[in-house]
Amino acid sequence: KQEVTQIPAALSVPEGENLVLNCSFTDSAIYNLQWFRQDPGKGLTSLLLIQSSQREQTSGRLNASLDKSSGRSTLYIAASQPGDSATYLCAVLRGSARQLTFGSGTQLTVLP
């Protein structure tokens, strides 16, 4: 059974800092890995998707990496802003079945 873990559960940083969010998964037979953002009371917004054959994806100040062999992904946020405050979730799409397994998320607070 695939398990996805995100550490830390919560993170508070001052504005302008670069930061890294971590995601680990137990079964390397994945189709892809996604990072989502969730604002309070809202749905999920997809930020980045990395196919299993890829090593990283970039979008603006966000960079996500994938090391399938070690079961790890990181989300790097450069020059953090208060507007980045949200919960960040990673999810893996299993290779054998098109189902997402989610981590429990990292709640990020960027202080002005």
Added chain:
Amino acid sequence: DAEITQSPRHKITETGRQVTLACHQTWNHNNMFWYRQDLGHGLRLIHYSYGVHDTNKGEVSDGYSVSRSNTEDLPLTLESAASSQTSVYFCASSEIGSSGIETQYFGPGTRLLVL
């Protein structure tokens, strides 16, 4: 613009009652999913459908049912609501694009309280 909507957004019910949560998408996606989100558990898959008249059980399907009579809708029914089903419920839809990449799009969620 295409979207995915859920109704109601908030619901309070009593134990033992039947409750139906609606999900409607205008993406024309074949794949639809229901998740529940609880503190400390992230999102867990309840049921999913890959097309009309197709339904499948997910990780936490006990006490829930779905039916798919058209492409746009996948209602989730709690047959006899229990306090353990108090949660936030998210609907999602997806399609595999021409690039072979499948991305799920999520609705805004329904917050359900079972008293």
